[in-house]
Amino acid sequence: MKNKNNNKNIGHYFEGTDAQWYKGRELTNEEREVFKQRSVKSHQAKIKALNGEGITPIHPINSPKLNPEDLMPKLKPNHLKVLSLFSGGGGLDLGFDHAGFQHYQSYEIIRDAAVTIMQNRPQWNVFYGDDGNVKNKNWSFLKNQIDVIHGGPPCQPFSIAGHQNGGEDDRDLFPEFIRAILAIEPTAFVAENVKALRNKKFKGYLNQKIIAPLSQNYKILIFELSAASFGVPQKRDRIFIVGLKKDQVSKQFIIPKPTHNFAHLLPSKNNYNSKQLSLFHSFSSENQDHNLLKCMGVRQALGLPNIGYDALSPTIRSGLTGPRHTTSILSSSSAKKQWEQLEIWPNGVAKNRLNAHKFVAKNRHFRLSVQDCAIIQGFPESWLFNGAVYMILGQVGNSVPPPMAYHVAKALLQTLI
Template identity: 30%
Template structure:
């Protein structure tokens, strides 16, 4: 098969990179902000070009140098702007690069785009944001679709929902279909028994039986917080039910002198296995740096088997494999926010009742108020008048899409030392 090229932004320590490589893509470039993650990429693939720095900084790399006949633009742009565990600031977060990545696709003109993020982006709070992305991709000539995928459905022993955006040119999109699930068959115990028992711990068999479920979502955390562990209180309780101490990360597996009833911690090698690395030789990967930085790299990654499954589906579409079919756009896949669409599609300001009718007529006024509050966080709104005569008009997108004078730059520079 002929090679397909990829430029990967916000590449992290290589989860998506390895998955895409196994799907048949060759990296022209990987760009990553965190020096520790970039060091891991370079260690595992010294032949790759890896740039370190803010991906939106023109001094770090020049997109035009990599745009020629590019097959895929891929990336795991920062999650905190959309995370349910965070403030869900969206465009108000200096780390938000999702809309910027869409504009980058417009400049580089790849045949396909793959962007992944947390489940929070799929929530109603970001319906207008998703609509903006969908509409902008259509303006740039791309068919696109979003889908929430679970890592456990692709051979990973973990509950890890990821919200995936795939965009392709119409001539390629007709050959695309989302990958079929290949669920993980087993438990945390069966996945980690060999690693947990590698130093001769006599309690490993009993522990493996206790660890009879699927792992909760691995977290990487950020530089704002302390050392490595397995997550906040709720996650630690889930780990405790599996017989794992989630407070901290072990340097090594328990040895033969450790009591059989001991509750072990996971090593970084075990955490990597839970993320999909190392279960077979093709998923071998070495993480560099100290324990805390290794744990953070692993926890922030896109599981390689999931990236491989989605990348394989994109590769098949780019090679026009299969019979192909018409790209059928349903209301569910095209209309993420009817309120935003109603406002965007009107040449004149609209009252609340006019918007509600245009949006299908089923929304209550309190629901409308909540939607407008969400939309107003990511878009300029012109609100005039009082009571039933009050009118609404939607204005510019607030987010960063490459503007040289955007407030994102100053905020990013202030927070840079704490961003990971």
């Protein structure tokens, strides 16, 4: 059954204004007034533009050339039942779905994210609000009923973009993911998170809180994948933790091999300093096979005119992170430079392509729509998101790119069948 209860606690879950990890910005009255006036001015300019009173549009409405459906051809249905935790906007769910797995249930505390999944897959069982909260849930009713549990516990406790408080962060829900596995005893599980989880700082946490409780019954593999290795036009590395039950699985899990080459999209040494280059090239950890398909650059993927330069998109920032919600996907100062070279405006993402077309950016660069951001993340246009713009960007930015999830699911399928 689909949960249609209210979700009175959802705001606290992702805003966390009274949580220990939250630190609002300290502004002077003068700084606060500057931000206020800037916001008012931007809003007024947007209203004028949408009413046809702004700058004459200079960019035609784009028609994307990348269809993420092509990156994850649907496989025939199999009998393996999947339980989804921390489902978000459905990145893992969609990838496993295309790989033929049988959806059993999804749990997601934020209503808009759950509605996204429900409106795209009305036949699925999706729980949200209090019923979608995995904390302290009794999972005994699902013991030995599930083949695979997958989920991406909140990454903020480990992300370099946050305070990296790990287990001290009250958003750390990895223990709940572990508890569900121990109670349900699936044949396999897949967890996804930021690669910072493997940093030296969290070595003890990884070994003691994740590996140790599960290693008695599961063989555990931890590996890193790049989204662009599977045709997603974005710099995004993630780690996957895959567990296979020792007494039920005899085949070896084979880490997914890249399907796409993206070496041609990495920045040249002429444009960036050595520190920036080392960060960018860390996304090329796989041996780039030039016989593979070429990953599209973000401009090509979105169907934008050729300006003589294209590259992978910087990592898309979630609209739900930081001290306030935002319609910007800008993640860092270095990302700002990359967007400028791409002549794409990452701030004030528009609700749709028509609005993006009408609202000319200050620097006259191409303004993104939420549909464009979804494609950059590997979601097909057929996957419709629910909620305000910042909420959609939160769902997109927090999701596993579906083609990445698809290839992990395919590799898991070959192990389990």
